[in-house]
Amino acid sequence: MAFARLAILPTYKVVSDTIEREILAGRLNAGDILPTETELADQFGVTRHTVREGIRILEQSGLVRREAGRRLYVAEPHYGDLAPRLSRAMVMQRVTFRELWEVSMDLEPSAAAHAAGRIDASRLAQLRANVEATEEAIAAGTSIIPLDVAFHILVAEAAGNRALLLAREPVTQLFYPALERLFRHPKTSAVGPRRLVEAHRHIVEALADGDAAVAREWMRKHMVDFRRGYDTAGLDLDEALDPTAAPPAAPPPRR
Amino acid sequence: MAFARLAILPTYKVVSDTIEREILAGRLNAGDILPTETELADQFGVTRHTVREGIRILEQSGLVRREAGRRLYVAEPHYGDLAPRLSRAMVMQRVTFRELWEVSMDLEPSAAAHAAGRIDASRLAQLRANVEATEEAIAAGTSIIPLDVAFHILVAEAAGNRALLLAREPVTQLFYPALERLFRHPKTSAVGPRRLVEAHRHIVEALADGDAAVAREWMRKHMVDFRRGYDTAGLDLDEALDPTAAPPAAPPPRR
DNA sequence: GATATTTCAATTGTCCAACAAACGAACAAT
DNA sequence: ATTGTTCGTTTGTTGGACAATTGAAATATC
Known part of the structure; x- marks a missing residue:
């Protein structure tokens, strides 16, 4: 017999996964304010740094958002x-x-x-x-x-x-x-x-x-x-698109 | 006259943006190994922790990848x-x-x-x-x-x-x-x-x-x-899908 | 009484220093 | 040839600290 690979995740990933699950399950709804970093760290029993790394992941996923130096809130993924x-x-x-x-x-x-x-x-x-x-x-x-x-x-x-x-x-x-x-x-x-x-x-x-x-x-x-x-126009249909052409610019993030 | 809003970004975002730009410009190619966190911190003149937050963003974007506790490399986003x-x-x-x-x-x-x-x-x-x-x-x-x-x-x-x-x-x-x-x-x-x-x-x-x-x-x-x-089956077409039903599980990340 | 202004505690962003855990490689032992 | 051992390197995590910013309460001003 053979064992399956162990799914050992770094702590920051566990943090982001846990929060993500709460959001997807609907226990945290769009607009809800999350606890502060310190509170999260206390609740999870980890350091604030670790929580912050987890937050970066959630932010990049579009599940939470933070404006400037303000509190974290659950975002409506657009x-x-x-x-x-x-x-x-x-x-x-x-x-x-x-x-x-x-x-x-x-x-x-x-x-x-x-x-x-x-x-x-x-x-x-x-x-x-x-x-x-x-x-x-x-x-x-x-x-x-x-x-x-x-x-x-x-x-x-x-x-x-x-x-x-x-x-x-x-x-x-x-x-x-x-x-x-x-x-x-x-x-x-x-x-x-x-x-x-x-x-x-x-x-x-x-x-x-x-x-x-x-x-x-x-x-x-x-x-x-x-x-x-x-x-x-004589343009080649099978040519890769030009990546340098600028996409429609987004407004700079408020901060 | 009026000034436009200043686009002041947190340092970790500057870090991730900078590395992202190198990748998109093709100066860093898929498979390339990135410097270690300590080296990056030295080069950018910031703390290792700040670099790490930037890395989390890049990782989540799929631009870089890290296997287990090993070095970071540029990935082809899939x-x-x-x-x-x-x-x-x-x-x-x-x-x-x-x-x-x-x-x-x-x-x-x-x-x-x-x-x-x-x-x-x-x-x-x-x-x-x-x-x-x-x-x-x-x-x-x-x-x-x-x-x-x-x-x-x-x-x-x-x-x-x-x-x-x-x-x-x-x-x-x-x-x-x-x-x-x-x-x-x-x-x-x-x-x-x-x-x-x-x-x-x-x-x-x-x-x-x-x-x-x-x-x-x-x-x-x-x-x-x-x-x-x-x-x-008498199921409602216009009902929201059940989010709790597990999606097809991805193989656990190698670690 | 309503509106500015100031103060202040809370929170985020960043830094410094440290150490445990895991990895890669080289080498010794069975 | 496989298994243990060692060691330097790199990541993962922790602790504590502090400046900068924010939100709101408290104060002063009209």
Whole structure:
């Protein structure tokens, strides 16, 4: 017979695991203030240093948060916190545009279809405003990429599926630099934006009508267009994405 | 005039950011051994404890790794490291079975379709072996859930799309407990496993033939069956998943 | 009485010093 | 060839200390 490896964990890991379990089990809820480091150290029977190392792990996991020198509280883990890490992993694995596009080809039309049945008036208004703003940006010659990204996020949110939202976010983040490159390209810059805003408009109308099939179809066309633009521009679908292109900057942490 | 908020970060964060930058810039490559904690402390001009807190952050990010009490080395961040965090976020957001199912309904058939054109002999053999093992498990009356999960992972890997793999992994992790509940249920346990293995078999054959359409269609049916089973068992689609059900245990870290 | 200002205890962030435990390697013993 | 022994190195953990910041109570000011 053979013994299984012993699962001996360092103390700081035990600390973080223990607190994590309390949070996941719902005994600690988002917003709750945790005990001070000294209290935790006393309760666990370990040093404050050890507790602090455990806290760093929880913080990085997004389960707890601390503002400046203030008390620790249980955080609502938000998509935005996870997406950067995911994108980083994809960048380091040299994920290609083709891979991202294939996934988007599944998720985006589906998001549009689900949104058709679930969208509310407020978000619909936001989408209309987004399309207007995009028109203006085209006329003014300013960048439409943030608006495009926002459009797709709005649609995904309207789909009312948080699993979908989480699954597509890292993909979106990496699309951003690829979009930059695409819309800057001379061959596509003339016609691309027009087609884009036209597709967006059709999608919004389909959502307003509650027509899932049309919404899905226009989103599909929109994604196909996107890839076609990439081809037309002569960019390589199977090349790793450029990691140097800056992701949308986060505001500096309050401290 | 007004000054922007100063981005003053705690020292341990500066430490982790600095090392992270070296890794992302490629000056430190995967596999490289980092200096010892004492050396790092000397170089940065801070205490060893501060360095350690920074290391905990990097470790949790998956950028560096340490085995047992040994030296620190730069790691290639892998999907497996990130998926648990996503699942955790989904648990805390009280994601429902319906949401997971909707996403799987997009990703799984698509994975099967892509796999049809890209699968290699080795993975095909693994899939066949998996189906055999599932048959045996059914005959023996043991749990087929790990085998089912493994089957879907194999198909997703065969699709040769790392973005897809990353997007679907957290969903799978959460499906696991739901599957447990489903297959334990008296109303489905009689017929469910048979239908499952039949679908798996059809999918494998379609992959062997390189027939993307058939592979996609059988996977779709398979997913529909899954949901139907959930319905038949009288389980609530819109109920938050049970977070207490253990996720597939990872092998304990070597120490 | 309401609003600043000051004070003060509590808490975090960082440092210094120490030691036990585990590891790797080299070497001796069976 | 395997098993014990030793030793220097590195991590894991502990203790105590103190400056800086924060939140809130207490005080002064209008």
